[in-house]
Amino acid sequence: MLTAVEPTKKVAFNVEEVRKDFPILKQKVYGKPLIYLDNAATSQKPLVMINALTDYYAEYNANIHRGVHYLSQKASQAYDDVRVKLQHFINASSEREIVFTRGTTESINLVAYSFGRKFINKGDEILISAMEHHSNIVPWQLMCEDRGAILKVIPMNDKGELLMDEYIKLLTPKTKLVAVVHTSNSLGTINPVKEMIKLAHERNIKFLVDAAQAIAHEPLDVQDLDCDFLAFSGHKMFGPTGIGVLYGKLSLLEEMPPYQGGGDMIHSVSFEKTTYNEVPFKFEAGTPNVADVIALSASIDYMYAMDRTAAANHEVLLLKYAIEQLSTISEVKLIGTAEHKTSVVSFIIDRVNALDAGMYLDTLGIAVRTGHHCTEPVMTRLGIAGTIRASFLFYNTFSEIDALVNGVKGAIKLLKR
Amino acid sequence: MITQMPDIKAVEKEIVEEFELFDDWADKYQYIIELGQKLPALDDKYKIDANRIKGCQSSVWLNCFEKEGHIYFEADSDSTFVKGEIALLIRVLNGQRPENIISSQLEFIDVIGLRQHVAVSRANGLASMIKQMKLYAVAFQSRI
Numbered sequence: 001m002l003t004a005v006e007p008t009k010k011v012a013f014n015v016e017e018v019r020k021d022f023p024i025l026k027q028k029v030y031g032k033p034l035i036y037l038d039n040a041a042t043s044q045k046p047l048v049m050i051n052a053l054t055d056y057y058a059e060y061n062a063n064i065h066r067g068v069h070y071l072s073q074k075a076s077q078a079y080d081d082v083r084v085k086l087q088h089f090i091n092a093s094s095e096r097e098i099v100f101t102r103g104t105t106e107s108i109n110l111v112a113y114s115f116g117r118k119f120i121n122k123g124d125e126i127l128i129s130a131m132e133h134h135s136n137i138v139p140w141q142l143m144c145e146d147r148g149a150i151l152k153v154i155p156m157n158d159k160g161e162l163l164m165d166e167y168i169k170l171l172t173p174k175t176k177l178v179a180v181v182h183t184s185n186s187l188g189t190i191n192p193v194k195e196m197i198k199l200a201h202e203r204n205i206k207f208l209v210d211a212a213q214a215i216a217h218e219p220l221d222v223q224d225l226d227c228d229f230l231a232f233s234g235h236k237m238f239g240p241t242g243i244g245v246l247y248g249k250l251s252l253l254e255e256m257p258p259y260q261g262g263g264d265m266i267h268s269v270s271f272e273k274t275t276y277n278e279v280p281f282k283f284e285a286g287t288p289n290v291a292d293v294i295a296l297s298a299s300i301d302y303m304y305a306m307d308r309t310a311a312a313n314h315e316v317l318l319l320k321y322a323i324e325q326l327s328t329i330s331e332v333k334l335i336g337t338a339e340h341k342t343s344v345v346s347f348i349i350d351r352v353n354a355l356d357a358g359m360y361l362d363t364l365g366i367a368v369r370t371g372h373h374c375t376e377p378v379m380t381r382l383g384i385a386g387t388i389r390a391s392f393l394f395y396n397t398f399s400e401i402d403a404l405v406n407g408v409k410g411a412i413k414l415l416k417r
Numbered sequence: 418m419i420t421q422m423p424d425i426k427a428v429e430k431e432i433v434e435e436f437e438l439f440d441d442w443a444d445k446y447q448y449i450i451e452l453g454q455k456l457p458a459l460d461d462k463y464k465i466d467a468n469r470i471k472g473c474q475s476s477v478w479l480n481c482f483e484k485e486g487h488i489y490f491e492a493d494s495d496s497t498f499v500k501g502e503i504a505l506l507i508r509v510l511n512g513q514r515p516e517n518i519i520s521s522q523l524e525f526i527d528v529i530g531l532r533q534h535v536a537v538s539r540a541n542g543l544a545s546m547i548k549q550m551k552l553y554a555v556a557f558q559s560r561i
Contacts (some may be wrong), residue, residue, distance in 0.1 A: 032443050353496045355474045356450070359534075363443035371474040385495070386474060412452060415497060 032365030040391035052298035061147035103244035104212040107231035112139035114256040122148035160336040183213040186373035187336025188344030211296040239299035243292035280320030311394035422512035436529040449539035453501030458495035472542025515558035
């Protein structure tokens, strides 16, 4: 039923065929075909994932790791297999380095809390970047407040690229951890994390990668990156909401104290002294999210079964086409023009409010995101209130980008002040 | 001399009837945009932080004054759509007595389908606008 190894069957990439795997893409909104360009917020779901979720509830729902009965053993086995599958998916050296969380946000909060309690003292420095999502800012602010540490920020240029010279200067003997986004959700910038990790490690500084945006677009190899922590969410990689992963190097996870207390994370409990379970269970208090873990496994199988290189290539072509087409509209200004970027196009329209434009596009059945995209400091840095963001995945088409471009033209005609 | 304003429910009914003419959300959206475009801009002297209601994606400046026991609103926003929403609220609540504003249910927002499109999203500060209008009414009521 669930396999822990990469299936070898590869299917040639064909966007019209691929779209059939995602039931939601067939629907109409306001009588118009749905054009879903909000993939950076969440990806849509293949039928195989949806089926895996319902099959679990319909056929083998049980609490895991304690039951002696058939269903519990079946569910436990399925759940435990996914940890191994995820280990291979990101090439971790042990399944014990995979901690299940609610999502990227909880993964980062876990590190901020547990790593902070163990390793961070007054006057220590945590380094993040100017393009972080709020979920990679606020946990560190909370931790710094708690531990008396100082949060420092790597600046970026107007194109949305981190300034590497400044980064190197900010790595000081006081720096204990760098936490940087792999791929920016609001600008699309792909940061040179491998190089950044090397620079940090040369100074004996730990490094966390926020891979929430990257995970659906490219294969990640934690041993090649050599990151100490890597965080991502299931829902952005064709999986269900409410499940995420924290990868951590085993030696670090073993040194860190638990995050939450409860069932499953303990070895033995008495009122005098409780001892904790081993990693990763030490970090997984309470009944885990069995259903979503199992469904996430189906999403990974789905990704393995497709030609990921061809899919990634299609996304590059979509990005290139969208940039070309939007650039023909004189009122449009692209925001985030890094040399190395993923299939996210953020833009503003001269004298058209982003919210108004987003709502107009919605009336055409086009789903985009507007606003600051939970990266308020990025918008402040660039001196804008927010952007309109279209983000693509391999199931998007060139004609959908044509519809977006026509929609933007319509918005300008109706809304330009 | 203050002219007698029609009651809140009657204005709401008028708005609901207007919106019944539209078949779909696109037409309603365009109509609200038109209302926003027609709403006079607020004098810059009122566009101050004290009058600002900050939504997640738009800002509203709401000014309020009282005349012979009746309350009047004027407002502006960086979003034309939000201005259109304000235009509807102003049409319903302007010139009313504080107690009527406080007790108003503003059911038309549901009936015309606006709540379904904006209220569930934090993007749009409609709920905050209504709250602020009612708070002004409460403040004036205690003064009148």
